[in-house]
Amino acid sequence: xxxxxxxxxxxxxxxxxxxxxxxxxxxxxxxxxxxxxxxxxxxxxxxxxxxxxxxxxxxxxxxxxxxxxxxxxxxxxxxxxxxxxxxxxxxxxxxxxxxxxxxxxxxxxxxxxxxxxxxxxxxxxxxxxxxxxxxxxxxxxxxxxxxxxxxxxxxxxxxxxxxxxxxxxxxxxxxxxxxxxxxxxxxxxxxxxxxxxxxxxxxxxxxxxxxxxxxxxxxxxxxxxxxxxxxxxxxxxxxxxxxxxxxxxxxxxxxxxxxxxxxxxxxxxxxxxxxxxxxxxxxxxxxxxxxxxxxxxxxxxxxxxxxxxxxxxxxxxxxxxxxxxxxxxxxxxxxxxxxxxxxxxxxxxxxxxxxxxxxxxxxxxxxxxxxxxxxxxxxxxxxxxxxxxxxxxxxxxxxxxxxxxxxxxxxxxxxxxxxxxxxxxxxxxxxxxxxxxxxxxx
Numbered sequence: 001x002x003x004x005x006x007x008x009x010x011x012x013x014x015x016x017x018x019x020x021x022x023x024x025x026x027x028x029x030x031x032x033x034x035x036x037x038x039x040x041x042x043x044x045x046x047x048x049x050x051x052x053x054x055x056x057x058x059x060x061x062x063x064x065x066x067x068x069x070x071x072x073x074x075x076x077x078x079x080x081x082x083x084x085x086x087x088x089x090x091x092x093x094x095x096x097x098x099x100x101x102x103x104x105x106x107x108x109x110x111x112x113x114x115x116x117x118x119x120x121x122x123x124x125x126x127x128x129x130x131x132x133x134x135x136x137x138x139x140x141x142x143x144x145x146x147x148x149x150x151x152x153x154x155x156x157x158x159x160x161x162x163x164x165x166x167x168x169x170x171x172x173x174x175x176x177x178x179x180x181x182x183x184x185x186x187x188x189x190x191x192x193x194x195x196x197x198x199x200x201x202x203x204x205x206x207x208x209x210x211x212x213x214x215x216x217x218x219x220x221x222x223x224x225x226x227x228x229x230x231x232x233x234x235x236x237x238x239x240x241x242x243x244x245x246x247x248x249x250x251x252x253x254x255x256x257x258x259x260x261x262x263x264x265x266x267x268x269x270x271x272x273x274x275x276x277x278x279x280x281x282x283x284x285x286x287x288x289x290x291x292x293x294x295x296x297x298x299x300x301x302x303x304x305x306x307x308x309x310x311x312x313x314x315x316x317x318x319x320x321x322x323x324x325x326x327x328x329x330x331x332x333x334x335x336x337x338x339x340x341x342x343x344x345x346x347x348x349x350x351x352x353x354x355x356x357x358x359x360x361x362x363x364x365x366x367x368x369x370x371x372x373x374x375x376x377x378x379x380x381x382x383x384x385x386x387x388x389x390x391x392x393x394x395x396x397x398x399x400x401x402x403x404x405x406x407x408x409x410x411x412x413x414x415x416x417x418x419x420x421x422x423x424x425x426x427x428x429x430x431x432x433x434x435x436x437x438x439x440x441x442x
Contacts (some may be wrong), residue, residue, distance in 0.1 A: 006037030013047025020138035049083035066097025129169035144418030202239035299328035305353020307345035
C-alpha cells in the first residue's frame with residue numbers, strides 16, 4: 001500500500017497550524033505529502049465547523065473527495081478538525097464516503113489513524129479536548145516570508161453564540177519558552193512576518209502564570225533579530241491593558257494593527273451574548289488606541305441579527321462605525337448554532353440579518369475608501385508577495401493588511417524585487433480598493 005498523503009485544510013489560521021503539524025508528523029513517519037489531493041492514498045480534510053457557511057464548505061469538500069474516491073483519484077478519506085469533533089457520530093453514519101474521523105483532541109494520533117485506514121480499518125478517535133498540547137513541528141503551508149504562531153488553544157470566554165469551547169476545550173497557553181523557540185526557528189528558516197494567533201491572544205498566560213503575559217511574550221519575540229514584522233490577531237477588548245497598548249506602541253517590530261473582535265456595541269446585546277464590557281468602555285478603548293499608537297489601523301468583526309437587535313440597535317452599531325471609522329471590518333449575519341444559548345433566543349430572521357450585513361458592508365466600503373484616499377501621496381513600507389506579468393506590477397501588503405483578509409498594494413519598480421522583500425512605495429492612487437504606487441528610488 002502506498003504512503004501518499006493529501007491535505008485539505010479549511011477555516012481559520014489556527015486550524016491551518018494543526019494541519020501543518022499533522023503533515024510534519026506524517027512526513028516524519030515516512031509518508032509523502034502531496035501538493036494536491038489527487039493521487040493520495042489517504043486524503044485528510046481538516047475542517048471548520050464554526051458556522052453554517054463553514055460547515056457547508058467542509059461538507060462540499062468531503063462530497064467532492066468522495067467523487068474522486070469513486071473515480072479512483074484518491075484512496076481513503078479522513079475527516080479531522082472542528083466538524084468531526086462537533087458531529088462525531090453523524091459523519092460516519094451519514095457520509096459513507098468517509099473512512100475515518102479524528103477529533104480536535106487527537107491531532108497527535110494522525111499517524112496511527114492513517115496506518116489503520118491503510119489496513120482497511122475504520123477510524124473513530126476522539127481524545128481529551130482539554131489535554132495539554134503536545135509540542136510538534138510543522139510543515140509551513142504559508143509563503144516562506146510569513147507564518148502563524150499559535151500561542152494557545154481553546155477558549156474560556158463562553159460567548160452565548162459560540163460553540164468553540166465545546167469543540168476546542170478550555171484555554172491552554174503554551175509556555176513562553178516554547179513560543180519563543182518556535183518563533184526563533186521560523187525566523188531562522190526565512191520567516192519575516194510573524195502573525196501571533198489564538199482564540200483570544202490577550203488572555204495568553206493567565207492559566208499558566210496567573211496573569212496576562214502577552215506583553216512580556218511580545219517583548220521576547222521582538223528580540224528575535226531576523227523578524228521584521230510582528231502582527232497580533234484577536235485581542236479581546238477587556239484585556240487590552242495599558243501595558244499591552246504601550247508595548248505595541250513602543251516596540252518597532254510590532255505593526256500598528258489592532259484586531260479587536262467586538263461583535264456589537266449595544267449594551268443589552270453584549271450582555272445577552274455574554275460579552276464583557278459596555279459601549280462606553282469600547283468608546284474609551286478606541287480613543288485610547290488612536291491617541292497612543294501612531295497611525296493605528298483597527299480591525300474588528302461584527303455580527304448582524306444577534307438576539308435583541310432591532311432597528312434601533314442596528315442603527316446604533318452603524319452610528320458607532322461612522323464615529324470611530326475602523327479601517328478594517330468583517331461582518332457576518334448571525335448563525336444560530338445548535339447547542340448554544342443564543343440559538344434558543346428570539347432573533348431577527350435570516351433575511352434581515354443578511355440585509356443588515358450588506359448595509360454594514362456598504363458603510364464600511366465608504367470608510368475604507370476614505371482611508372485609502374488619505375494614503376495617496378504617502379510613502380509606505382510594503383512587503384512584496386507576488387509579481388503579475390500581465391500588468392507588470394508587483395503585489396504587496398502594508399502593515400495595515402493582514403494576509404488573505406485585507407487589502408493589497410500594486411506597485412512598479414525599476415529594478416527587480418524579490419518575493420519577501422520590504423520596499424518603500426510611494427502611493428499614487430487607488431484601483432478597485434487596492435492602493436497603487438511605485439517603488440521609491442534608492
